[in-house]
Amino acid sequence: MKKNTMKNRMKDFARKNLTALSLKFEDGKLLLLDQTRLPHEEVWLESFTPEDTISHIQRLAVRGAPLIGVAAALCLAQYAQSGASSEQIKSAAMRLREARPTAVNLMKAIDRMLETSDVTDFSPSALLEKAIEIFDEDVELCEKIATRAAKLIEDGDTILTHCNTGGLATAGVGTALGAIRKAHESRKKIHVYVDETRPLFQGSRLTAWELQKLGIPYTLICDHMAALLMSQGKIQKVFVGADRIARNGDSANKIGTFSIAIAAKYHHIPFYVVAPNTTVDETCLTGKDIPIEERGAEEVRLERSPKDCQVFNPAFDVTPAELITEIIRA
């Protein structure tokens, strides 16, 4: 029995190679694209241990709510395959689960991994199967919501997006940026305004890089320029992703999203959130229940401010449901 399981597991690992824009799982080895080096360098990081993956997640080498869930699950499967004990797996799962506090996809993915077994005995092959299921499911959910959201985009639309919600942020085609890609691929003429997304420039570094690769016309702007563009009639629709959606529809997303939503409301411009169901947290009744990660001062200071000046650096904000035209989810 034990021998058979091992054989099956080896077969599974040999059989299943997973490939996403910023994640590869090859012969049981987890490879992650270092997103901090984009757009100028494409460096793949090997993740040997849970500590590696936690570090990659915390310094945003791996980011995007759906992707960190998938990466954490595969990391745990790899760890089990390397011979970790059930105790070690459980402990690593808890540390992975807490790597970042806002995106609920991470917690949900880990919880699903832990549910593959009773408390005492994890099966490496069951963990691998579950991780692959989580990967495949994210690909499928992205496909569904991107296709559905793309229908809201009309020929000639100019669209604003914030942060990065594309292939880099998910195992699949992306969420909000996935919709933009689908619209472009169905030959709608569109133009994208890309918020640079301070402090870490996920817009200028990542979304611009993806759009460039896809051949979708775009213009880079600073985050606070959107209101001016809206007042000039230059933005028809806003599409963003989410990191956690409360039961009432309040949606946490990259810091700055809330500001855009208020400006969109003021200008009567539709504001869409595109997110897989793995982003919904039924245990949060409203946005008030969503924990907001605060990150280090040095991300904001950038050597441009007085040394050691005090900084507030929340990584997310919550857009109230009343400002959201529709949440496209599946």
Next chain:
Amino acid sequence: MKKNTMKNRMKDFARKNLTALSLKFEDGKLLLLDQTRLPHEEVWLESFTPEDTISHIQRLAVRGAPLIGVAAALCLAQYAQSGASSEQIKSAAMRLREARPTAVNLMKAIDRMLETSDVTDFSPSALLEKAIEIFDEDVELCEKIATRAAKLIEDGDTILTHCNTGGLATAGVGTALGAIRKAHESRKKIHVYVDETRPLFQGSRLTAWELQKLGIPYTLICDHMAALLMSQGKIQKVFVGADRIARNGDSANKIGTFSIAIAAKYHHIPFYVVAPNTTVDETCLTGKDIPIEERGAEEVRLERSPKDCQVFNPAFDVTPAELITEIIRA
């Protein structure tokens, strides 16, 4: 007569030395603090010719709507004193007037300089007198509006400000930041949230530097974080300056101001504009008549985006009067 004028002129130059935080006029020589080097270096630039001053203004070594008016006037006075012909003065005035298009203080100061004479013959001493008058008047106007606006600040208030509107931006105590300084000096306990002000970081580089010098407690944030702070009850009032105010009260100010005003309205937070009368343009009926400067792509790109990607970089936006609680002016 000619001899007397010359003598008076020399006397005037010898008599009047002007000192502001970022501008000195010493023995007829114009010195300007290079604001692009702050907060880490305090480098004073000599301005020998109108071309020097135009270059300093265009690359924002000298900035702030009131200050560029004052600097341009003193530059012209210095140029006249150096023996420039009336034709040369007129031509330099026109080039200075067009150095930057949005802040009307510049055009108004130049126009006042030109009005010191009929078309054919400029008097260096009259130009100097007028330039000194423009300087002194800015000091006085700042004093008045800052004192008046400071009365709106209550003990315990937490205030949001955008860009730099302090001593660096004017010949005097500043406008919005002047009010904050006055409130602090009258021993009100206040805390300031400073928008970093992308793309050129006037908030993190200049406002933070001034507040640090003045010992006023502050926290640096990215421009799009204000909405979150407002929703958390952390901001009681917003104070900003202006670069041009239309007759109906629509106010152009540093890009990002409009976005803050919309967020303030949404959260029922008072939004104040503090500006001298030299910022009001009676020839603009509404904000639609205010020209908005667009600047180079490299200010936004910062080596963080794909090379040569398309950028939109407006330096200002217009906040409609309906979003402004009060314009404090004199």
